[in-house]
Amino acid sequence: MSEGALSRCVRQITGVKTILFAKPSHVCALLLLALCSACLDSGRSLDWADPDAIPLAARTMADDSARSEALLELLRTMPQSEDSLADPVALPVIQMPPAPNTALGDGVEPLDAARCAQSLRVHRTTRGDVAVWWSARSGGRVHLLTAWRDAGQRTWRGPIPVDTLDQGSTDARDVAEGGAVGCQRPAAGLSVDDVNGYVHVSYALVGPEGPGIFYAHQMDPRAAFEPPIPIVYGERLGAARVGSDGDLVAVVYEDPNSGARQRIALAVSRAAGHVFEGRLNVNAGLNPAANPFVHVMGRAIVVGWHEAPPAGGDTTFLYRRAVAR
Numbered sequence: 001m002s003e004g005a006l007s008r009c010v011r012q013i014t015g016v017k018t019i020l021f022a023k024p025s026h027v028c029a030l031l032l033l034a035l036c037s038a039c040l041d042s043g044r045s046l047d048w049a050d051p052d053a054i055p056l057a058a059r060t061m062a063d064d065s066a067r068s069e070a071l072l073e074l075l076r077t078m079p080q081s082e083d084s085l086a087d088p089v090a091l092p093v094i095q096m097p098p099a100p101n102t103a104l105g106d107g108v109e110p111l112d113a114a115r116c117a118q119s120l121r122v123h124r125t126t127r128g129d130v131a132v133w134w135s136a137r138s139g140g141r142v143h144l145l146t147a148w149r150d151a152g153q154r155t156w157r158g159p160i161p162v163d164t165l166d167q168g169s170t171d172a173r174d175v176a177e178g179g180a181v182g183c184q185r186p187a188a189g190l191s192v193d194d195v196n197g198y199v200h201v202s203y204a205l206v207g208p209e210g211p212g213i214f215y216a217h218q219m220d221p222r223a224a225f226e227p228p229i230p231i232v233y234g235e236r237l238g239a240a241r242v243g244s245d246g247d248l249v250a251v252v253y254e255d256p257n258s259g260a261r262q263r264i265a266l267a268v269s270r271a272a273g274h275v276f277e278g279r280l281n282v283n284a285g286l287n288p289a290a291n292p293f294v295h296v297m298g299r300a301i302v303v304g305w306h307e308a309p310p311a312g313g314d315t316t317f318l319y320r321r322a323v324a325r
Contacts, residue, residue: 045268045277046301046322049078053283053318056304064291071304071319072295080323081297085247089271096223099148099160110147110156116183123192127151127221130199132162132190140182141168144203148221162188162216163228166205189241189251197221200273202231202240202251209233213240213253217273231267232256232279243296248324249273250301252282252294264289264305270324282320283307299324 056070075081104110109120109131116134123130128150134142143166147158168182188203199218205211212233218225231240234256242251247270255265264282269275282303283289293304304319 045270046280046324049080049300049321049323050319053320056317056319064293067304067317068293068295071293071302072297074319074321075295075297075300075302078297078300078302078321078323081300083299085270085299085324087270089247089275091271091274093219094226096220096226099158099218099222099224101157102159104147104156104158106154106156110149110158112145112159116142119183119187121187121190123190125192125194125197127192127197128153129156130190130192131156132188132201134183134185134188135159136183137166137168139168141166142182142185142205144188144201144205146199146201146218146225150221160218160224162201162225163203163205163207163214165207167208168206185237186239189239191242191244191249193244193246195246196272198244198272199225200242200244200249201225202242202253204237204240204253204256206237211235211237212256213238213251215242215251215267215273215276217249219272229276231276232265236262238262239291241292241294243294243301244273245296245298247272248296248299248301249276250294250296250303251276252292252303252305254290254292255281258285260288261285261310262288262290264292264303266294266301266303266322268301268324283318287316 112135114136116136119134121132128148130148132146135145136142143164144162145159146162147156149156188201191200202215204213210233213231214228215231216225216228231251236256238254240253249269251267255263263285266280266282267276287307287309289305289307291306295302301322306315306317308315
């Protein structure tokens with residue numbers, strides 16, 4: 001069996017969305033990760049601190065940055081934000097090849113003539129700056145790329161692929177529902193962890209196995225990203241954001257399977273993003289919800305989102321907090 005065929009087989013058996021040219025050594029590690037995930041109890045991942053969604057005075061916040069900061073302030077008031085996970089799940093490290101190291105310019109952002117407008121996200125850390133963006137390809141396809149500008153350096157290096165398997169033209173089936181086509185899809189979510197330095201990315205695309213929400217991370221800034229894994233499959237491509245604090249990682253997303261009254265859902269990992277333990281509804285779905293936010297601190301998680309009445313009216317910004325066990 002060829003490496004590509006073996007990798008596709010593993011994806012179908014385990015649900016892990018591997019890159020088609022993954023090496024056999026990676027496949028063995030992915031099989032082990034899948035076996036570990038079967039041993040986890042998804043029901044013990046978290047408890048809701050807020051039984052129901054709580055409105056936030058969005059009119060006092062001018063933009064997404066202000067809303068994000070307001071959620072962080074709410075998170076800091078939770079005593080669990082000072083805690084650490086009592087029993088994080090230890091899983092083996094997948095040995096990844098070195099990341100590409102081409103110079104991408106000395107500007108404010110890395111060079112890419114094919115970058116999709118409005119898709120660039122940059123996160124500044126003590127180890128340097130990390131950027132993620134969609135890069136257009138033929139046939140409406142896109143590649144999800146990242147780059148590093150190391151601390152003390154002026155030049156960006158990369159581009160480091162996160163996911164290059166988008167099928168592009170099949171996005172057309174989502175047009176009737178307002179779904180994403182080519183560069184019109186939402187920007188990827190980005191979090192660079194302050195504890196271990198891992199880069200976490202969440203996003204939506206149409207893979208060879210179907211459309212959905214996916215997640216990938218990079219454990220070493222000089223290494224490639226580990227193979228992406230699916231959060232959920234569904235026809236509609238929506239926004240997804242990610243937050244992290246050490247071993248606790250949370251991905252919040254517009255649920256692609258929630259119908260006309262779109263819901264927000266949450267996936268949680270207590271294994272630094274190697275395995276996600278369950279998918280939970282965040283809101284009741286009485287009003288269509290969109291544009292989710294998430295932050296993680298200690299064992300505390302806060303999720304925010306917008307809701308608008310189906311018949312029209314003012315948009316409400318709501319939040320809900322949870323505590324990881």
